[in-house]
Amino acid sequence: xxxxxxxxxxxxxxxxxxxxxxxxxxxxxxxxxxxxxxxxxxxxxxxxxxxxxxxxxxxxxxxxxxxxxxxxxxxxxxxxxxxxxxxxxxxxxxxxxxxxxxxxxxxxxxxxxxxxxxxxxxxxxxxxxxxxxxxxxxxxxxxxxxxxxxxxxxxxxxxxxxxxxxxxxxxxxxxxxxxxxxxxxxxxxxxxxxxxxxxxxxxxxxxxxxxxxxxxxxxxxxxxxxxxxxxxxxxxxxxxxxx
Amino acid sequence: xxxxxxxxxxxxxxxxxxxxxxxxxxxxxxxxxxxxxxxxxxxxxxxxxxxxxxxxxxxxxxxxxxxxxxxxxxxxxxxxxxxxxxxxxxxxxxxxxxxxxxxxxxxxxxxxxxxxxxxxxxxxxxxxxxxxxxxxxxxxxxxxxxxxxxxxxxxxxxxxxxxxxxxxxxxxxxxxxxxxxxxxxxxxxxxxxxxxxxxxxxxxxxxxxxxxxxxxxxxxxxxxxxxxxxxxxxxxxxxxxxx
Numbered sequence: 001x002x003x004x005x006x007x008x009x010x011x012x013x014x015x016x017x018x019x020x021x022x023x024x025x026x027x028x029x030x031x032x033x034x035x036x037x038x039x040x041x042x043x044x045x046x047x048x049x050x051x052x053x054x055x056x057x058x059x060x061x062x063x064x065x066x067x068x069x070x071x072x073x074x075x076x077x078x079x080x081x082x083x084x085x086x087x088x089x090x091x092x093x094x095x096x097x098x099x100x101x102x103x104x105x106x107x108x109x110x111x112x113x114x115x116x117x118x119x120x121x122x123x124x125x126x127x128x129x130x131x132x133x134x135x136x137x138x139x140x141x142x143x144x145x146x147x148x149x150x151x152x153x154x155x156x157x158x159x160x161x162x163x164x165x166x167x168x169x170x171x172x173x174x175x176x177x178x179x180x181x182x183x184x185x186x187x188x189x190x191x192x193x194x195x196x197x198x199x200x201x202x203x204x205x206x207x208x209x210x211x212x213x214x215x216x217x218x219x220x221x222x223x224x225x226x227x228x229x230x231x232x233x234x235x236x237x238x239x240x241x242x243x
Numbered sequence: 244x245x246x247x248x249x250x251x252x253x254x255x256x257x258x259x260x261x262x263x264x265x266x267x268x269x270x271x272x273x274x275x276x277x278x279x280x281x282x283x284x285x286x287x288x289x290x291x292x293x294x295x296x297x298x299x300x301x302x303x304x305x306x307x308x309x310x311x312x313x314x315x316x317x318x319x320x321x322x323x324x325x326x327x328x329x330x331x332x333x334x335x336x337x338x339x340x341x342x343x344x345x346x347x348x349x350x351x352x353x354x355x356x357x358x359x360x361x362x363x364x365x366x367x368x369x370x371x372x373x374x375x376x377x378x379x380x381x382x383x384x385x386x387x388x389x390x391x392x393x394x395x396x397x398x399x400x401x402x403x404x405x406x407x408x409x410x411x412x413x414x415x416x417x418x419x420x421x422x423x424x425x426x427x428x429x430x431x432x433x434x435x436x437x438x439x440x441x442x443x444x445x446x447x448x449x450x451x452x453x454x455x456x457x458x459x460x461x462x463x464x465x466x467x468x469x470x471x472x473x474x475x476x477x478x479x480x481x482x483x484x485x486x
């Protein structure tokens with residue numbers, strides 16, 4: 001139903017050890033969704049070069065866009081940029097504009113080789129500005145490389161989305177109900193069968209004694225969305241206990 | 244360094260649309276880490292049978308354990324159990340003990356086909372009790388299938404970890420410093436080179452004007468951990484500006 005697709009690669013051992021909870025995927029998914037680009041899968045990858053390179057090579061030809069977060073700082077465990085260079089078969093070289101950005105961000109006495117290494121990128125990469133700490137991300141081919149720190153990632157993402165070709169936007173409607181999933185499953189199936197082009201998701205929530213279900217209908221066709229939503233709402237109303 | 248490995252599959256369109264933020268991966272990673280089992284990768288998968296089946300088939304032979312969350316409710320978009328049956332080439336059948344659990348949880352008048360369908364599992368599966376809503380998870384071969392709702396997942400995970408063979412536990416030490424990554428990167432590299440068996444991760448945080456870096460050292464060897472931590476701490480102290 002989406003016309004454009006993306007994969008998101010969340011890179012960093014800290015996400016796989018339980019130390020850090022990823023906050024970036026939902027933000028990226030939301031932003032891309034608004035642009036009609038579906039995140040069709042996401043992967044959380046360790047700081048292991050072979051894994052990152054293989055994953056980039058496998059996905060780049062399969063989707064419109066590959067977005068990565070994490071691993072572009074100045075320390076030894078920041079290996080994303082070198083992995084992207086290897087994945088796209090380009091030399092890993094110092095980008096003059098990135099070096100200039102770093103030199104203008106830091107005081108001259110704070111410039112050192114570790115900081116300048118953040119300007120090393122695949123040859124031919126274009127920069128993604130970093131308004132927070134100066135060290136830019138970059139993109140090459142269909143791969144967009146962003147920071148892992150959420151405040152920086154968000155700023156970079158705002159820049160990135162302007163470069164992405166929009167797809168057909170997925171519209172959604174959410175119905176909430178106090179009916180239990182098990183009491184309305186047959187109705188959901190029937191409406192899903194009647195509207196195969198509208199994806200219907202059922203998401204129960206349990207907060208203390210409060211239980212409920214959110215039903216999310218999604219499609220690129222606003223007219224069909226309205227029809228399916230009305231049909232489902234009427235069917236749910238018919239299930240509600242009479243007062 | 245870990246002797247046991249796992250992959251975590253987070254299943255559900257809502258995680259890829261931005262609607263829901265996963266809270267399960269860090270909890271699983273933490274719990275497995277305490278048991279000496281490393282989560283070597285995680286994937287966020289859509290509610291698409293082929294994707295789920297292919298991913299299960301690819302990973303099950305490559306790791307000690309596959310853990311899944313999500314997609315085991317009573318509605319049409321809950322397809323995980325059927326996918327696991329397909330992946331392990333077993334018939335998808337009603338599990339008598341799971342059916343009994345559901346029949347004892349629900350009032351007789353609330354039992355219906357949708358709810359009973361939550362007892363459909365790969366033939367030969369063993370149950371993972373669900374103390375929250377009655378509908379059990381299950382495991383078969385090395386695949387453990389849990390709910391996506393965090394409160395239920397946590398309860399199931401407590402049960403699951405008792406079935407997993409422990410590996411060598413990874414011990415960690417965290418040093419925090421006000422030094423910037425770019426000012427200590429050379430020291431981190433040197434200590435990492437000196438202790439190749441100790442994984443050193445560098446995690447900057449930016450909260451308003453407060454910046455700092457957490458350095459996490461990880462290894463299964465407590466003695467080496469102490470040595471590497473002391474070496475790094477001394478090297479960081481030497482970098483601190485003299486008062």
